[in-house]
Amino acid sequence: MAVSITLRNIIKKYGDSVALNNVTMGVEKGHIHAIIGTTGSGKSTLLRIIATLSAPTLGSGYINGLNLAARQNQIRHQIGYMAQDSRFEESLTLMENLTLHGRLHGIDEADLLNRISGFVTRFKVTPHIHEFPREVSFGTRRIVEFIRAVLHNPNILLLDEPTASLDQSCKDLMETFLREQKSRFTTVIVSSNIDQVEQLADRISILDDAQVVADGSLSELKETDRENRILDLTLSEVQEQDINILDAQQGVVSYSVHGNHYEIITDPDTPPARITGLFQDRVVKANPRLPSLVDIFKRMINLEAIHE
C-alpha cells in the first residue's frame, strides 16, 4: 500500500530540551495511525511537524511525496488539522468560521454551503451554528473544529486529542465518521483514550521521553508481549496468605491487587486453572486474557508495569 506520510530521524529541540529524538515513522494511505504517550512525550510536537506548523531541527519528512521542508504550502492544502486546544476566530459565528475556512481553500459558494449544511446536520450542531464560539458548549466547539478540519476535503487528517473531555455521543459521532470515511483520509490521531485507539487505529506508535518506543498494529504490539498471559481474578474475600501463595507459585511473573481483584501475570505455559485452583471456592470470576493495549502501553513507557 502507498505510504502517505514518511518521517525519517526527526529531531526537534527547543533550546537544550529535546522534544523529539530520532523519530522515524510511516503512515500508509487510508490508514488510521494513532500516537499515544505520556504527557510531554512529544505527541503534539510530532503532529505539528507533520502539519508543517513546526520545523524539525534535524531529519526529513515527506507528505504524499512532498518534502516537508520545501513544499509547505502545497502540503497544507492537503491537510485537515484539529489542534488540541479549541481555536476559533471569536468575532465570527461558527457558521462564519466555517465559511471563512472554506473560502480560504477556494471552495465555491454553493458547494461550500452544501458541504457545511451536510456536516452540520450529520454532526447535529444545526441549532448552534449561528452562535458565537464563546456561546456554545465545549463539545459543540470541538465538533465544529472537526467539521472545519474535514471541510476542504483534505487527504491527510491530523487530529490532536479530538475527543478529549467530550461526552459519549460526541465521541460516537466522530468515531463513526472516521470509520465510515476511512478510505478518504490518511489519519494521524493523537489520543489519550486507549479504548478509542484500540478500536480505531490500524497502527499505533507509542511515544515515551521524545522517542518512539513501540510501533505496529495492535496485533503486532500484542505479539511483542506474547510471553505473558494475564489472569483477572475476582475473589469473594482476600486472605493474608494469598500473597505468600502467589509468591511461591511457579509461572507467576507478577501480580497486583485492587480490593478483592487480582491481576496476575503468568508465563504462557501456566494454565489458568492451576492458578484458580489455588483459591478454590473463593473464586467468583476468573478471566484469562492476552495483554491489552493499556498493559502494553504501561510496559513500554515503564509506568506501573504489568511486571510489578
Add this chain to the structure above:
Amino acid sequence: MNNVFSALWFREITIYRRQFTTVGLLPMLTGVIFFFMFFLPYKSLLSASELQHVLPALVLDAMLMTLLITIYETTARFYWEAQRSSGMASLYEMGRFQRQPSFFFAQAAIALIKGFMHLAVVWLILWFLTEMSFAQMNVQASIIFFLLGAIQIAALSKIIGLFVKHVESLSKMLYVGLLPLMLINGLFLVKGSPLAEIPAIAYYLPPYNWLTGLDAAFLSGTVDYGFLLICMIETIFLGWLAATFFHLDGDQ
C-alpha cells in the same frame, strides 16, 4: 489570490457590520473631531477670507487622520491576531499562511479600500458642513500621494502588528509613535509652529516627503516630482521591509 481576497473580504465585511461603531464609526469620527478641534478656534480668530485659505489644509488633515487610523487599525490588529491570537493563527496557518504573497497583498488591498472609503465619507461630511468645493482639493494631483502614503501606512502597520506582543500595545504604538510622527510633519500643526527646531527634525522622519509632497499637490495642484520620486522609493523600501519581515515564500 482570489480565494484569499474573497475570504479576508468576507471576514472584514462581517466584522465591520457587527462592530461598526468601533471599526467604522470611530476612525471616521476621529478625523471629523480633529477637524472641528482646529476649525472652531480658527473660525473665531480668522477672517472669512483667511478661513477659506486654511480650510483645505484642515480638510486634508482630517482625511489623512482617518486614513491613518483606519489602515493602521485594520492591518495592525489583523496581523496581531493572525500572529498572537490562537484562533486566527491556527486557521490561517492551515489555510493560507501569512507568508504567502497573496495573503500579504489581499490584506493590504482590503485595508486600502476601507481606508479610502472612510476618507471619502469624511470628505463628504466636511463638504456638507463647510461647503468646501471639490475643485479646491486638486484631487487629480494628490491621488498618487494619497495612494503611496496609504501603502506606507499599511506596510508599517504590518510590521507593527507582527511584532507587538499585547493587543493594548497596538493603540500605544499609534498614539505614541505614528500619530506624533505625522503631527510633527504637519498633520493639523503648522511645521515649526510649536518649536522652531521641528522642521529640522521633521525632515529626517519617514512621512516628511510624503506629507510635504501631498500638501503641495492637494493645496496648490503642484506635483513636485522630487518628492514624488523619493516618496515612491520610500514606499518600495517599506513594502520590501514588510515583505522581508514576513519571509514571503511564494504561492503554490
